[in-house]
Amino acid sequence: MRGDVRQRLLETAATLFSRNGYNAVSMRDIAKAADANVGSLTYHFGSKANLLREIYETRAAPMNARRLELLGEARRIHDRSERLRAILRAYVVPAFSSSNGGDGGGAEFTRMRAILSAEGNEDARSIIALAFDATSRAFIEAIAECVPGAAPEGLIWRSQFLLGSLYYALINPDRVSRLSDGQVNGHDHEQAIEQIVEASHASFLALAAQVRTQTETA
Structure with missing residues (x-):
């Protein structure tokens, strides 16, 4: 008991x-x-901080493991554009998984992360960093391999935008439904995944185009 x-x-x-x-x-x-x-x-x-720490240890570990498993599969893809798309899916999909699915995270956990990040509480900030920074760095490195020569600031900022879009899609799906007058279902996780991946894919590919332009005009 x-x-x-x-x-x-x-x-x-x-x-x-x-x-x-x-x-x-x-x-x-x-x-x-x-x-x-x-x-x-x-x-x-x-304490409440220890309670939060255990929630992260319990839920972040399987989410990180699933992300890294999918990342390993994605990095075997030869075509850089398709590899980038697979890397982005590897990052996004586990965040939308059912929290009872056994593969980590879940929508509730991602909403919690987003809300806690916005609050700026120091305990929460340090717990989140410890739980996710190493995995995030692995993804940034993998993305960088798909856009060789891209400036670090572009990679970091657009990685942050990827996380922001993921957070917001889970925190406020009703806004999507409202602004579309019901034509788009903000609670459709598959559609949310596809839209986030495609938007981020285009954003990172734009960095590659910038590198090519700079090379050609140099």
């Missing part, structure tokens, strides 16, 4: 953080929603 309580607290905290952010959710809020007492939270995790 103790293990059940611990898991329930983790799942409840992740749900509340994904809806309301880290700063607005108290230990008492988590305990109440999980039908437990605050003493149970303190016993199992010690």
